[in-house]
Amino acid sequence: MTTNDLAIIISTYFSLGLQYEEIIGLLAQRHNVILSMRTLKRRLASYGLYRRKNFSDIFQVAMFIFEQLKSSGCLHGYRWMHSRCLQNGFIVQKEMKELENVVETWNAHRIRKSKHCDINGRPMVLYQAPFLKGTEDYSLPLDNVELNACAEECDFDDSDCDNDILDLADILMEENSWTKTRDPYDRATLYLQMRDIIKQNL
Structure with missing residues (x-):
């Protein structure tokens, strides 16, 4: 394996959001490359890859999150959203205050009545306590066995x-x-x- 190949492999694992220990384990198990933690961190630095530097532009991250919230992303928590950001090439901090502000802004805005729907209110309140607005809770409890069976049948592309x-x-x-x-x-x-x-x- 050439040095360039190793750099590509390490960069790929890093971009997948894997922890340092996981990268070291994969290199040893799948590529027969033994690296210490210190050597791995030094190589990542030489490739310009950092966990806590070079964060993505907050505006682009916010736009990506709003797009996710329009689809199924609104049903997931911040850990799922953080992993989606990583999968799409955004380097973000889990604790990034700006992201928390985006979530707060989304949940603080008011959904207004329309000619198609009489329900109004704040998104989080409508989700967590629909009875306060005189509507039913349409969420259904899921059995993990059924959920896993469905996930096995699906191929998310x-x-x-x-x-x-x-x-x-x-x-x-x-x-x-x-x-x-x-x-x-x-x-x-x-x-x-x-x-x-x-x-x-x-």
Whole structure:
């Protein structure tokens, strides 16, 4: 494995939001590369990758969060939103005051009555205590067994990938008898293997 390959692997694991210990474990287990914590941190610094520096522009992060809140993101907590930010290339602090302000602003705004709906109020109040506004609680308790069964049946494809690349990836998976997996570490390894093969054939 070349130094450049190792840099790409470490950068990929770092961008997935993995902890330092997880990166060291993956390097040892999957790539037979043994690094100390100190060496890993030094290499990440040489690549310009920091956990607490180079944060993304707060305006771009806020716009991304508002887009997530329009869809299913409004049903999740800050940990889920933080991981979505990381997955989409935003470097943010979990405790970032500005993000807390975004959440507070969203929950503080008032939903007004419209000709299609008589219910009005603050989003968090409507979600947590719908009976205060004279409406029913439409949320349903979920059984974890049923939820896990549904998750296994679903394949969440948030890919913005080109269709030709997706077709090529499907061909590579079939030729090499690779299978889709839900394990993020296996997915990262699969991605690196596919990327290497595609690079060699270009």
